Amino acid sequence: MVTDVRTTDLASVKPRTTQRTRGERVFGAFNATLLVLLCLGMLYPFITVLAQSFSSSGAIKAGQVSFWPVGFNLDTYGAVMSNDMFWRNYGNTVLYTVVGTTIAMVLTTTYAFVLSKPHLKGRKVLIGIAVFTMFFNGGLVPNYVLISALGMKNTMWALVLPGAISVFNLLVMKAFFENLPKELEEAAQIDGLGWYGIFGRIVLPLSKAVIATMVLFYSVAFWNDWFAAFLYLDKSELFPITLFLRNLIAGASTTASEGAAAAGSTTAQVSANIQAVTMILTVIPILTIYPFVQRYFVSGVMLGSVKG
Numbered sequence: 001m002v003t004d005v006r007t008t009d010l011a012s013v014k015p016r017t018t019q020r021t022r023g024e025r026v027f028g029a030f031n032a033t034l035l036v037l038l039c040l041g042m043l044y045p046f047i048t049v050l051a052q053s054f055s056s057s058g059a060i061k062a063g064q065v066s067f068w069p070v071g072f073n074l075d076t077y078g079a080v081m082s083n084d085m086f087w088r089n090y091g092n093t094v095l096y097t098v099v100g101t102t103i104a105m106v107l108t109t110t111y112a113f114v115l116s117k118p119h120l121k122g123r124k125v126l127i128g129i130a131v132f133t134m135f136f137n138g139g140l141v142p143n144y145v146l147i148s149a150l151g152m153k154n155t156m157w158a159l160v161l162p163g164a165i166s167v168f169n170l171l172v173m174k175a176f177f178e179n180l181p182k183e184l185e186e187a188a189q190i191d192g193l194g195w196y197g198i199f200g201r202i203v204l205p206l207s208k209a210v211i212a213t214m215v216l217f218y219s220v221a222f223w224n225d226w227f228a229a230f231l232y233l234d235k236s237e238l239f240p241i242t243l244f245l246r247n248l249i250a251g252a253s254t255t256a257s258e259g260a261a262a263a264g265s266t267t268a269q270v271s272a273n274i275q276a277v278t279m280i281l282t283v284i285p286i287l288t289i290y291p292f293v294q295r296y297f298v299s300g301v302m303l304g305s306v307k308g
Contacts (some may be wrong), residue, residue, distance in 0.1 A: 046283075052276035053077070060273055071294065072137035076277045085236065086244060086278070093223060093240040094285075100222040101215060107165050108173060108214060109207075113199055115170075116177035134167045140231075147232055158232035159240070163221065169214050176210045216293045223286060245278050 014028075020028075047067055052060050056071025064070045067111060080086055114120060115127055138146070143162070152158040180203065188198045204211070226242035 036108040049276045049279050052273050053280050076273050082276050089239045089241045096159050097219050097222040104164045104218045108170050112173035113171050113177055115174045130167050153232050159228050169217055173210055212293050241282050248275050248297045
């Protein structure tokens with residue numbers, strides 16, 4: 001009997017390299033160039049504002065500031081950071097964001113978990129009610145009357161409760177929960193867990209990506225919101241920092257004219273670039289937190305938006 005033994009030296013096998021065609025190389029270079037230009041276009045306003053925050057008023061008025069500060073000064077930072085109302089409004093924004101995001105996440109996760117169960121009676125009605133609010137609302141005046149009638153005017157609740165549930169976030173999280181393996185819930189039920197135990201010990205630990213994404217969405221929305229405060233708050237000590245910034249921008253022309261009368265003084269410098277300084281100080285927390293949450297963004301949205 002003859003045995004045919006064939007051996008292959010794996011170390012001698014060279015991996016195949018796929019040669020990119022000329023069209024693919026041109027397309028890749030075009031895509032890279034386009035993306036770099038888009039990134040620069042999005043970064044340009046922020047870099048300009050950052051440069052203006054360290055520049056003198058004369059350079060800003062003359063249009064000399066682009067990527068680099070001209071006439072470097074820190075007087076405006078000192079003036080803004082010594083303003084007690086600025087820090088009070090800043091603290092209000094942190095409080096509104098934390099409380100609002102917490103309430104929104106509790107309501108969104110529980111509502112989405114309930115809607116993800118096909119056997120729930122009235123499920124389609126509940127989904128229809130949520131979707132209806134995406135396209136129709138009561139309007140500005142009825143909302144104002146409602147908030148006033150509920151006694152929430154000049155309180156934190158007028159800012160955090162009306163926007164507590166985003167229907168878009170709700171539907172994304174609902175789709176994510178629907179994609180979780182049903183066998184996990186069945187095994188947990190066999191082990192004696194109820195629905196609260198399943199939700200808290202099985203579902204939430206498996207949903208870190210989508211939860212981090214929703215936290216990012218809600219926190220940015222609450223942090224940037226100024227219109228609700230503009231409508232429902234009359235006391236300046238309750239304002240968020242975004243409304244403080246909005247009032248600075250709204251009074252820019254008056255401030256500029258007052259600064260022109262005292263050209264070359266500290267008052268002129270402060271009046272010319274105080275908006276830029278306040279903008280930079282306002283976005284620092286979001287820029288600090290975003291890199292730590294951004295890695296969950298793509299996976300959280302994609303896993304919750306595609307059902308397979």
